[in-house]
Amino acid sequence: MRITIAHNNNEETLKVVAHLKKLLQKKNVVFDAKYPDVVITVGGDGTLINAFHRYINQVSSIRFIGVHTGHLGFYTDWRSYDVDKMVDALFLREPESAKYPxxxxxxxxxxxxxxxxxxxxxxxxxxxxxxxxxxxxxxxxxxxxxxxxxxxxxxxxxxxxxxxxxxxxxxxxxxxxxxxxxxxxxxxxxxxxxxxxxxxxxxxxxxxxxxxxxxxxxxxxxxxxxxxxxxxxxxxxxKVINFDRFGHHHFWSRVQNAFIGDKDDPV
Structure with missing residues (x-):
């Protein structure tokens, strides 16, 4: 599996990226920024959109995984504290993609x-x-x-x-x-x-x-x-974009969390 990591340069993001690289190195992955099978983005939706445009000519053959280190994003399934679980899930099952237009x-x-x-x-x-x-x-x-x-x-x-x-x-x-x-x-x-x-x-x-x-x-x-x-x-x-389907979050849950929030949250 060829993997690359795209990220912003926020302090929290850089800590997550360093930890993520160590986890992936233990899995003996090949880091390939030119022809990756999987692009892991760390940051927010903007980071993932930038990565999408960077690999736009290969988009149909790449799976994207988003890790967010800021506000809740719609393209970032994983939180920064879930990186260990994300790496385990990535290597413990057959690849499966959610294809979006x-x-x-x-x-x-x-x-x-x-x-x-x-x-x-x-x-x-x-x-x-x-x-x-x-x-x-x-x-x-x-x-x-x-x-x-x-x-x-x-x-x-x-x-x-x-x-x-x-x-x-x-x-x-x-x-x-x-x-x-x-x-x-x-x-x-x-x-x-x-x-x-x-x-x-x-x-x-x-x-x-x-x-x-x-x-x-x-x-x-x-x-x-x-x-x-x-x-x-x-x-x-x-052409479509492929997101690695972990079943980690659901679309309407993201919508609810982003725009409505929990009923007990302070206004």
């Missing part, structure tokens, strides 16, 4: 140039100081003429991130669906959009045709300044 974004410019991106959480199209005007298509049928700050398209795993802060629904990651939420849409007698999140089927796609020559596109929070774009096509990718 990814978002594919195809940006096509006016000159016909095509750029392809993959996102674990979401991609947003927006303008910073001006209104975004765009035509939105579902499949090849015009759905709405949007005016507002922007639009966000998210995966089920990303539904608890930026999407949720925009009023989108939380979707279980085993569902292969895309969700689009509006960012501060303008609705009056002249301009009208749905003003509600929409969830589309896995064999459908969303096309955004901007009616402006300059806007910002984000991929998992990374910013791209885009000019002269003809359209952006969003769909479920045929």
């Amino acid at each position: 990814l978002l594919e974004a195809n940006l096509i410019t006016e000159s016909g140039e095509k750029k392809r991106y993959l996102a674990l959480n979401e991609s947003a199209v927006k303008r910073v100081s001006h209104t975004l005007e765009a035509d939105v298509y579902i499949n090849d049928q015009l759905f709405e003429n949007f005016r507002g700050d922007g639009l966000c398209v998210s995966t089920p795993t990303g539904s608890t991130a930026y999407n949720k802060s925009l009023g989108g629904a939380v979707i279980h990651p085993r569902l292969k669906a895309l969700q689009m939420t509006e960012i501060a849409s303008i609705n009056n007698r002249v301009f009208r959009s749905l003003s509600s999140p929409i969830v589309i089927a896995p064999d459908q796609w969303i096309t955004i045709v901007p009616n402006v020559d300059h806007f910002v596109m984000t991929i998992d929070g990374s910013r791209l300044d885009v000019r002269n774009a003809k359209k952006i096509i969003y769909r479920i990718s045929n």
Whole structure:
């Protein structure tokens, strides 16, 4: 088994990483940062997302394991004090993965140039100081003429991130669906959009045709300044991300812990 560890540089994280390396060395693992079978991230969700993009060309052949050393994360199954149990579980059973869908974004410019991106959480199209005007298509049928700050398209795993802060629904990651939420849409007698999140089927796609020559596109929070774009096509990718399935935590437990908490917790 070839393993690599991706981590942030927080003091607590570095202690966990040092301990984790000792445990793995006792198992005689091969540390391979170039072609790993397993990527263990230590930090938070941001650390795992960064590792996902680092290994994006190998993503379908890698299993990810997240250890969090800060606030509760949605991609980090294990706490720092559970590292010994995690290593034991990793070597005491056959590998099993939970496969979650990814978002594919195809940006096509006016000159016909095509750029392809993959996102674990979401991609947003927006303008910073001006209104975004765009035509939105579902499949090849015009759905709405949007005016507002922007639009966000998210995966089920990303539904608890930026999407949720925009009023989108939380979707279980085993569902292969895309969700689009509006960012501060303008609705009056002249301009009208749905003003509600929409969830589309896995064999459908969303096309955004901007009616402006300059806007910002984000991929998992990374910013791209885009000019002269003809359209952006969003769909479920045929690639997936594989998380090592330990049965350690459950999605709805994470949602409950992150956003609701225990009823006896102080407000």
